[in-house]
Amino acid sequence: xxxxxxxxxxxxxxxxxxxxxxxxxxxxxxxxxxxxxxxxxxxxxxxxxxxxxxxxxxxxxxxxxxxxxxxxxxxxxxxxxxxxxxxxxxxxxxxxxxxxxxxxxxxxxxxxxxxxxxxxxxxxxxxxxxxxxxxxxxxxxxxxxxxxxxxxxxxxxxxxxxxxxxxxxxxxxxxxxxxxxxxxxxxxxxxxxxxxxxxxxxxxxxxxxxxxxxxxxxxxxxxxxxxxxxxxxxxxxxxxxxxxxxxxxxxxxxxxxxxxxxxxxxxxxxxxxxxxxxxxxxxxxxxxxxxxxxxxxxxxxxxxxxxxxxxxxxxxxxxxxxxxxxxxxxxxxxxxxxxxxxxxxxxxxxxxxxxxxxxxxxxxxxxxxxxxxxxxxxxxxxxxxxxxxxxxxxxxxxxxxxxxxxxxxxxxxxxxxxxxxxxxxxxxxx
Amino acid sequence: xxxxxxxxxxxxxxxxxxxxxxxxxxxxxxxxxxxxxxxxxxxxxxxxxxxxxxxxxxxxxxxxxxxxxxxxxxxxxxxxxxxxxxxxxxxxxxxxxxxxxxxxxxxxxxxxxxxxxxxxxxxxxxxxxxxxxxxxxxxxxxxxxxxxxxxxxxxxxxxxxxxxxxxxxxxxxxxxxxxxxxxxxxxxxxxxxxxxxxxxxxxxxxxxxxxxxxxxxxxxxxxxxxxxxxxxxxxxxxxxxxxxxxxxxxxxxxxxxxxxxxxxxxxxxxxxxxxxxxxxxxxxxxxxxxxxxxxxxxxxxxxxx
Numbered sequence: 001x002x003x004x005x006x007x008x009x010x011x012x013x014x015x016x017x018x019x020x021x022x023x024x025x026x027x028x029x030x031x032x033x034x035x036x037x038x039x040x041x042x043x044x045x046x047x048x049x050x051x052x053x054x055x056x057x058x059x060x061x062x063x064x065x066x067x068x069x070x071x072x073x074x075x076x077x078x079x080x081x082x083x084x085x086x087x088x089x090x091x092x093x094x095x096x097x098x099x100x101x102x103x104x105x106x107x108x109x110x111x112x113x114x115x116x117x118x119x120x121x122x123x124x125x126x127x128x129x130x131x132x133x134x135x136x137x138x139x140x141x142x143x144x145x146x147x148x149x150x151x152x153x154x155x156x157x158x159x160x161x162x163x164x165x166x167x168x169x170x171x172x173x174x175x176x177x178x179x180x181x182x183x184x185x186x187x188x189x190x191x192x193x194x195x196x197x198x199x200x201x202x203x204x205x206x207x208x209x210x211x212x213x214x215x216x217x218x219x220x221x222x223x224x225x226x227x228x229x230x231x232x233x234x235x236x237x238x239x240x241x242x243x244x245x246x247x248x249x250x251x252x253x254x255x256x257x258x259x260x261x262x263x264x265x266x267x268x269x270x271x272x273x274x275x276x277x278x279x280x281x282x283x284x285x286x287x288x289x290x291x292x293x294x295x296x297x298x299x300x301x302x303x304x305x306x307x308x309x310x311x312x313x314x315x316x317x318x319x320x321x322x323x324x325x326x327x328x329x330x331x332x333x334x335x336x337x338x339x340x341x342x343x344x345x346x347x348x349x350x351x352x353x354x355x356x357x358x359x360x361x362x363x364x365x366x367x368x369x370x371x372x373x374x375x376x377x378x379x380x381x382x383x384x385x386x387x388x389x390x391x392x393x394x395x396x397x398x399x400x401x402x403x404x405x406x407x408x409x410x411x412x413x414x415x416x417x418x419x420x421x422x423x424x425x426x427x428x429x430x
Numbered sequence: 431x432x433x434x435x436x437x438x439x440x441x442x443x444x445x446x447x448x449x450x451x452x453x454x455x456x457x458x459x460x461x462x463x464x465x466x467x468x469x470x471x472x473x474x475x476x477x478x479x480x481x482x483x484x485x486x487x488x489x490x491x492x493x494x495x496x497x498x499x500x501x502x503x504x505x506x507x508x509x510x511x512x513x514x515x516x517x518x519x520x521x522x523x524x525x526x527x528x529x530x531x532x533x534x535x536x537x538x539x540x541x542x543x544x545x546x547x548x549x550x551x552x553x554x555x556x557x558x559x560x561x562x563x564x565x566x567x568x569x570x571x572x573x574x575x576x577x578x579x580x581x582x583x584x585x586x587x588x589x590x591x592x593x594x595x596x597x598x599x600x601x602x603x604x605x606x607x608x609x610x611x612x613x614x615x616x617x618x619x620x621x622x623x624x625x626x627x628x629x630x631x632x633x634x635x636x637x638x639x640x641x642x643x644x645x646x647x648x649x650x651x652x653x654x655x656x657x658x659x660x661x662x663x664x665x666x667x668x669x670x671x672x673x674x675x676x677x678x679x680x681x682x683x684x685x686x687x688x689x690x691x692x693x694x695x696x697x698x699x700x701x702x703x704x705x706x707x708x709x710x711x712x713x714x715x716x717x718x719x720x721x722x723x724x725x726x727x728x729x730x731x732x733x734x735x
Contacts, residue, residue, distance in 0.1 A: 045676070056521070059520065079672065284698075
């Protein structure tokens with residue numbers, strides 16, 4: 001029925017039309033920002049990811065913005081996190097990114113380098129109330145692509161009720177890796193293996209990154225190469241070598257069985273190392289009354305390697321027709337104290353001091369804010385936006401570390417495997 | 431999945447029917463039949479377990495779903511998840527999501543039936559210049575992975591200002607862009623005796639009359655299996671609506687389902703599962719009502735040489 005000549009004709013027709021279409025895509029306007037008036041408002045599109053709760057809060061914030069800025073209407077849209085990036089990739093290729101977007105740090109460099117995002121340094125957004133150490137995380141080569149809405153910091157979560165039932169004292173806020181390991185072993189031993197000490201913290205990329213910073217090593221150099229050696233990585237994975245397979249650390253099999261919930265959220269471990277904005281999720285998953293936060297362990301008590309990371313950023317499309325309106329909306333979302341009151345810590349702790357001071361925090365929110373205040377003296381500059389393909393590297397770090405826990409790889413083998421992947425990826429994106 | 435279940439289950443039946451009763455005693459036959467039914471039941475239990483798990487979990491509180499909870503039933507049985515699920519998301523009611531899904535699914539069925547049957551008639555019964563080239567091109571579109579055309583297609587609809595409407599999702603159905611269904615109907619029509627339309631032509635019928643009075647009634651099995659597949663595919667489609675719809679008011683169910691699970695905040699697995707159960711109902715009912723036609727449709731098309 002179908003012969004080769006027919007097939008080739010089809011392919012030729014297809015290719016030609018695709019080329020014609022691609023040509024259409026480039027002819028967009030680059031005119032300066034159009035403005036509206038109260039009678040004839042301009043409409044900007046704003047899109048975010050998140051659940052029902054965030055949609056409700058954002059709707060309130062948008063209503064407030066429209067009330068204060070009658071010349072701008074905001075059309076809000078949302079999807080889930082995974083779908084969000086598929087949609088953005090298609091829109092970027094098709095030239096139709098929304099005017100203003102909620103953004104994640106790991107995608108900033110990718111879209112910024114492809115000139116998809118507006119340089120927010122060219123528009124009027126007030127960043128006076130921001131920590132100076134935080135702003136570089138939204139900048140690439142001197143251009144500001146993202147303004148952080150809020151911050152989170154790394155922490156050790158623990159469940160005080162579980163510790164009390166085992167007769168173990170709560171951490172006092174300062175510990176070395178040796179003390180932390182002993183603590184994990186104690187939990188495992190005293191509970192007779194019913195509650196594990198924690199997950200293997202050496203399998204968490206950001207914990208590794210923080211340990212590198214404690215040793216004054218940057219994970220990535222400015223030109224996007226690896227800043228650490230294989231030996232650093234082996235040394236890191238050796239930290240918990242004696243704990244793997246004991247009740248101090250939950251086994252990888254168990255972690256996989258519990259997915260998508262975390263072992264901590266499933267009440268299987270007493271501690272977890274991760275970002276402080278997971279508090280609400282852990283409370284909901286575990287049903288625990290109270291969870292607390294402690295700083296990460298460090299062998300140098302003056303250098304905890306901690307930093308504030310933007311939990312999300314606000315960016316604008318490079319092709320937006322309404323630069324001025326977009327800038328005003330971003331400024332409002334990051335600085336306005338009333339917006340802080342609406343979101344509380346559901347986006348993370350507000351990054352702008354104006355917004356933070358204008359917000360009253362209670363209960364869980366207060367715990368997270370207090371934690372970030374308590375580590376203030378240890379905070380150093382946030383790292384630059386991660387390299388392109390960082391998500392892949394982080395995922396492969398996790399995979400290799402879990403193979404290590406399964407006993408499928410030795411520490412040397414694991415380091416070799418990860419380095420090979422990382423070097424290939426960096427070469428590809430160079 | 432639903433499409434393959436029926437034929438595979440009916441196969442052993444067919445084998446049993448071919449048994450020669452004389453060569454075996456009644457006792458052996460009974461043992462064989464018992465073993466067959468036990469194995470079939472065990473397999474059914476394995477296959478249906480995820481469904482059972484889903485229904486059971488819909489009645490559990492969020493903290494008892496997944497994780498270290500292994501029991502199927504919870505003592506804290508409640509309908510709370512269904513209440514949350516029916517509340518809607520971000521000011522859009524769940525009923526709205528259902529309506530949107532229904533509009534899309536029914537639109538897809540109507541469009542596909544209308545356009546695919548007409549195109550199939552042309553390919554199967556009318557001799558026009560370049561027929562085989564066009565037919566070949568149509569088949570070639572089946573070989574094109576969907577992911578290759580996403581971006582060019584998006585650009586077209588974006589330039590036409592049709593993003594955030596149902597047009598990009600439905601227009602293809604009305605223009606017979608689903609080559610699979612056209613092909614299915616062409617094959618079906620080719621098996622209908624040509625003498626029928628020749629007789630109609632002698633009686634003075636034109637193409638329109640032949641198509642509506644002769645072909646359509648004879649094609650019922652093909653039309654029904656097409657409707658079922660296009661309904662289910664449209665009902666389950668996630669990527670198309672994700673890319674083309676922006677306003678949450680227009681989202682169909684698969685997009686809404688994902689909004690309950692947010693890795694960056696807290697996930698409401700309970701509400702998501704409850705909504706999955708609700709979302710499954712229409713497809714299940716649709717399948718139960720039409721399932722005998724599916725078997726009929728598949729067997730009349732597939733087994734005729």
